[in-house]
Amino acid sequence: MSSAxxxxxxxxxxxxxxxxxxxxxxxxDAALDLFVEKGYAATHVExxxxxxxxxxxxxxxxFPSKQELFQAVVRQAIAGRFAxxxxxxxxxxxxxxxxxxxxxxxxxxxxGSTKAAGxxxxxxxxxxxxxxxxxxxxxxxxxxxxxxxxRVLQRGMDRGELRPLDLEHAVYLVxxxxxxxxxxxxxxxxCIPNAERFSPQTYIRLQADNVLQGLRVRSS
Amino acid sequence: MSSAxxxxxxxxxxxxxxxxxxxxxxxxDAALDLFVEKGYAATHVExxxxxxxxxxxxxxxxFPSKQELFQAVVRQAIAGRFAxxxxxxxxxxxxxxxxxxxxxxxxxxxxGSTKAAGxxxxxxxxxxxxxxxxxxxxxxxxxxxxxxxxRVLQRGMDRGELRPLDLEHAVYLVxxxxxxxxxxxxxxxxCIPNAERFSPQTYIRLQADNVLQGLRVRSS
Amino acid sequence: MSSAxxxxxxxxxxxxxxxxxxxxxxxxDAALDLFVEKGYAATHVExxxxxxxxxxxxxxxxFPSKQELFQAVVRQAIAGRFAxxxxxxxxxxxxxxxxxxxxxxxxxxxxGSTKAAGxxxxxxxxxxxxxxxxxxxxxxxxxxxxxxxxRVLQRGMDRGELRPLDLEHAVYLVxxxxxxxxxxxxxxxxCIPNAERFSPQTYIRLQADNVLQGLRVRSS
Amino acid sequence: MSSAxxxxxxxxxxxxxxxxxxxxxxxxDAALDLFVEKGYAATHVExxxxxxxxxxxxxxxxFPSKQELFQAVVRQAIAGRFAxxxxxxxxxxxxxxxxxxxxxxxxxxxxGSTKAAGxxxxxxxxxxxxxxxxxxxxxxxxxxxxxxxxRVLQRGMDRGELRPLDLEHAVYLVxxxxxxxxxxxxxxxxCIPNAERFSPQTYIRLQADNVLQGLRVRSS
DNA sequence: AATGAATGAGTGTTCATTCAT
DNA sequence: AATGAATGAACACTCATTCAT
Numbered sequence: 001m002s003s004a005x006x007x008x009x010x011x012x013x014x015x016x017x018x019x020x021x022x023x024x025x026x027x028x029d030a031a032l033d034l035f036v037e038k039g040y041a042a043t044h045v046e047x048x049x050x051x052x053x054x055x056x057x058x059x060x061x062x063f064p065s066k067q068e069l070f071q072a073v074v075r076q077a078i079a080g081r082f083a084x085x086x087x088x089x090x091x092x093x094x095x096x097x098x099x100x101x102x103x104x105x106x107x108x109x110x111x112g113s114t115k116a117a118g119x120x121x122x123x124x125x126x127x128x129x130x131x132x133x134x135x136x137x138x139x140x141x142x143x144x145x146x147x148x149x150x151r152v153l154q155r156g157m158d159r160g161e162l163r164p165l166d167l168e169h170a171v172y173l174v175x176x177x178x179x180x181x182x183x184x185x186x187x188x189x190x191c192i193p194n195a196e197r198f199s200p201q202t203y204i205r206l207q208a209d210n211v212l213q214g215l216r217v218r219s220s
Numbered sequence: 221m222s223s224a225x226x227x228x229x230x231x232x233x234x235x236x237x238x239x240x241x242x243x244x245x246x247x248x249d250a251a252l253d254l255f256v257e258k259g260y261a262a263t264h265v266e267x268x269x270x271x272x273x274x275x276x277x278x279x280x281x282x283f284p285s286k287q288e289l290f291q292a293v294v295r296q297a298i299a300g301r302f303a304x305x306x307x308x309x310x311x312x313x314x315x316x317x318x319x320x321x322x323x324x325x326x327x328x329x330x331x332g333s334t335k336a337a338g339x340x341x342x343x344x345x346x347x348x349x350x351x352x353x354x355x356x357x358x359x360x361x362x363x364x365x366x367x368x369x370x371r372v373l374q375r376g377m378d379r380g381e382l383r384p385l386d387l388e389h390a391v392y393l394v395x396x397x398x399x400x401x402x403x404x405x406x407x408x409x410x411c412i413p414n415a416e417r418f419s420p421q422t423y424i425r426l427q428a429d430n431v432l433q434g435l436r437v438r439s440s
Numbered sequence: 441m442s443s444a445x446x447x448x449x450x451x452x453x454x455x456x457x458x459x460x461x462x463x464x465x466x467x468x469d470a471a472l473d474l475f476v477e478k479g480y481a482a483t484h485v486e487x488x489x490x491x492x493x494x495x496x497x498x499x500x501x502x503f504p505s506k507q508e509l510f511q512a513v514v515r516q517a518i519a520g521r522f523a524x525x526x527x528x529x530x531x532x533x534x535x536x537x538x539x540x541x542x543x544x545x546x547x548x549x550x551x552g553s554t555k556a557a558g559x560x561x562x563x564x565x566x567x568x569x570x571x572x573x574x575x576x577x578x579x580x581x582x583x584x585x586x587x588x589x590x591r592v593l594q595r596g597m598d599r600g601e602l603r604p605l606d607l608e609h610a611v612y613l614v615x616x617x618x619x620x621x622x623x624x625x626x627x628x629x630x631c632i633p634n635a636e637r638f639s640p641q642t643y644i645r646l647q648a649d650n651v652l653q654g655l656r657v658r659s660s
Numbered sequence: 661m662s663s664a665x666x667x668x669x670x671x672x673x674x675x676x677x678x679x680x681x682x683x684x685x686x687x688x689d690a691a692l693d694l695f696v697e698k699g700y701a702a703t704h705v706e707x708x709x710x711x712x713x714x715x716x717x718x719x720x721x722x723f724p725s726k727q728e729l730f731q732a733v734v735r736q737a738i739a740g741r742f743a744x745x746x747x748x749x750x751x752x753x754x755x756x757x758x759x760x761x762x763x764x765x766x767x768x769x770x771x772g773s774t775k776a777a778g779x780x781x782x783x784x785x786x787x788x789x790x791x792x793x794x795x796x797x798x799x800x801x802x803x804x805x806x807x808x809x810x811r812v813l814q815r816g817m818d819r820g821e822l823r824p825l826d827l828e829h830a831v832y833l834v835x836x837x838x839x840x841x842x843x844x845x846x847x848x849x850x851c852i853p854n855a856e857r858f859s860p861q862t863y864i865r866l867q868a869d870n871v872l873q874g875l876r877v878r879s880s
Numbered sequence: 881a882a883t884g885a886a887t888g889a890g891t892g893t894t895c896a897t898t899c900a901t
Numbered sequence: 902a903a904t905g906a907a908t909g910a911a912c913a914c915t916c917a918t919t920c921a922t
Contacts, residue, residue: 127407168417169426180396183403187347197388206389214430275883567847608857609866616840623843627787637828646829654870
């Protein structure tokens with residue numbers, strides 16, 4: 001703040017200084033990036049450490065194993081997202097049309113277009129290799145997500161805006177378009193070959209509009 | 221032992237050489253199964269060889285590396301399937317409603333519920349590691365598939381059954397539900413947590429019905 | 441068999457040839473030597489492999505882990521020794537004086553002066569780190585050994601040659617001198633500082649003679 | 661904060677510096693306990709520091725390496741104990757029978773049943789890795805011990821109570837039972853499998869009695 | 881053509897040791 | 902004097918690949 005302070009001293013300290021509070025975060029960030037980019041197996045702990053600017057040994061100072069590092073990454077990237085969303089839904093007072101569109105767009109902003117989506121893709125690949133993490137992810141992310149969609153649809157039925165639905169399968173009317181977009185990131189060239197003519201926002205709006213046509217109470 | 225004895229040669233040949241031409245095929249089949257079941261990294265060449273009933277060394281006699289084996293697997297598994305489908309579409313004379321439902325259900329029968337789906341999942345995971353084979357898959361599978369959906373939708377618009385559509389994004393109205401179901405196989409427990417109450421056929425019909433509601437020409 | 445066979449071919453084969461039958465034995469020999477010489481921790485699998493003239497990978501081809509290698513070493517070095525000894529004892533028909541001396545001297549010849557003693561020393565050091573192996577060793581080596589001494593003493597009492605003994609403690613009258621000599625090998629310089637004036641055979645005879653003086657029935 | 665405040669300095673000093681001189685001693689005590697309990701390799705410097713209530717860095721302030729710490733532990737633990745014993749022997753005026761029994765029992769009380777025995781076990785294991793300290797131990801502990809036993813036996817011969825003995829080997833008539841009991845502690849389960857029916861005191865008395873039978877002048 | 885024994889580069893993990901504060 | 906965050910060398914184990922037979 002003071003322009004007279006020799007800021008270099010502060011920066012010099014960072015190389016081998018007391019950084020204990022910030023280290024885990026830096027390591028988690030580096031790990032998130034690499035895991036998302038290269039997958040679990042191809043991400044070497046040494047690379048994570050290097051990207052965080054520390055040595056391999058330092059990483060193990062904060063995370064006892066590669067798997068625990070991975071779990072911590074999953075935890076930090078998704079912790080407590082749903083509490084907030086649930087509250088938003090609770091207080092929402094618009095029509096189901098508006099709500100569904102809001103869900104689609106908000107998902108894209110907060111998940112689909114962020115690194116969190118990368119984690120979802122990772123889980124898809126690694127669930128079989130790490131049953132414990134998969135179970136954790138199911139409990140902390142998948143179940144709450146499904147529950148949220150369920151409540152949106154139930155609310156619409158209760159308000160007479162949506163037709164009677166078999167919720168067990170109907171959740172996927174909403175989820176499938178979102179999940180497909182997320183998974184696409186694993187191989188964009190394969191899933192969305194004409195990337196240059198593709199706009200996620202247009203996709204989101206089109207899907208929301210279309211699914212709503214099917215969900216609304218039908219005249220006949 | 222003696223090089224002059226022709227009979228032994230014959231016998232040896234009949235035992236060893238009987239399947240000589242089919243060796244690569246057996247290896248590819250075994251590899252396809254294992255790659256699809258366990259993923260690329262978790263599939264060990266030794267297991268592939270064992271499943272094909274040959275030794276590890278023999279595998280390398282036919283495929284110079286694990287990567288080449290993988291590429292060969294993908295190549296053989298996607299021999300031009302689309303020619304046939306294109307013909308079916310050409311001759312189809314029902315309504316768009318019928319055609320779309322037919323597409324959904326046929327996809328499930330011929331792709332979604334078969335090993336081909338496993339291959340799609342595999343490509344999703346490994347596309348980054350195998351750019352060449354991804355490009356091949358895109359050309360041979362993705363593009364034809366997109367084209368086919370495009371023609372279905374265009375046909376509907378031409379016949380006045382479907383509303384005007386931005387095809388670039390509308391293809392995903394059909395593809396997203398199918399692709400999500402396919403990708404789900406990578407981690408069923410994460411994608412479809414309530415597996416016991418879930419029926420793919422019900423899912424397929426519900427999605428087809430719902431998407432059609434949105435695709436039809438709209439009164440207002 | 442035929443004297444015309446070019447024997448060199450056979451020998452040349454040894455470097456990378458089919459040696460599967462002899463490999464485990466060679467590895468076990470090398471491992472025994474190194475374990476005994478350097479202890480468990482200081483013995484690196486790579487060194488064992490090198491001494492056996494193979495690569496690290498080859499060792500793991502035959503033994504799935506360092507610990508299993510160790511167990512195999514223990515097994516081979518002591519397997520079935522006691523069956524033979526028990527038979528000898530059963531058929532022995534000399535006096536207890538002769539029998540005890542025979543035990544002392546035979547132990548020295550077959551155990552004390554051989555690599556088996558090195559294994560005993562190793563177990564002393566590593567028992568705490570490998571409870572399973574220790575249990576195995578107790579069952580297969582220690583218990584039979586104690587039982588054998590017990591029977592020798594009981595036989596002496598039954599024949600009226602030895603005084604009544606509390607076997608639970610008396611076994612150590614025989615065992616202590618032998619075990620001390622064995623353990624000495626871990627640090628000869630500490631246990632037997634005047635090595636140049638020390639003769640194991642003299643030690644063995646002196647100890648046997650002396651312990652017998654105490655074991656015999658006493659006049660008073 | 662202000663460098664002019666002397667009171668804080670005083671306080672800091674009293675809290676931090678109070679035990680400054682005793683630090684090395686506390687570390688040595690902690691190290692002795694752990695080395696004896698877990699062996700050299702399994703004792704981590706961090707645990708030693710923790711047990712002494714200081715940080716890892718502080719340990720290295722007093723001992724430049726783990727090896728030096730070990731050597732210091734051994735050195736302090738064997739401060740000239742034998743001077744005292746030698747005097748006792750010099751002034752002893754009982755029979756050899758009494759003296760030998762006294763030696764056995766006193767050894768158990770002062771060595772065998774104390775931490776000193778743990779040190780002996782440690783030396784047995786680590787003598788090869790620490791030649792210098794082994795030499796020190798030999799000079800300070802082993803030689804005096806052997807000398808003491810030698811003088812006891814010589815005294816008995818001089819007094820006509822013990823038969824003529826080859827001292828070079830006869831010392832082990834006394835030492836072997838004691839050393840075996842000491843070494844047993846490294847792997848009690850292997851050396852004394854029926855621990856619940858075993859009493860060290862009974863062992864000590866039985867061994868002393870038995871060895872004396874052999875040592876006494878013989879009638880024939 | 882087929883084998884399978886042999887290889888060795890590569891990775892996660894531990895722990896004694898260092899050093900800026 | 903004391904701290905404790907950071908280091909990096911060392912080691913067990915895996916597995917795609919090679920090659921003598």
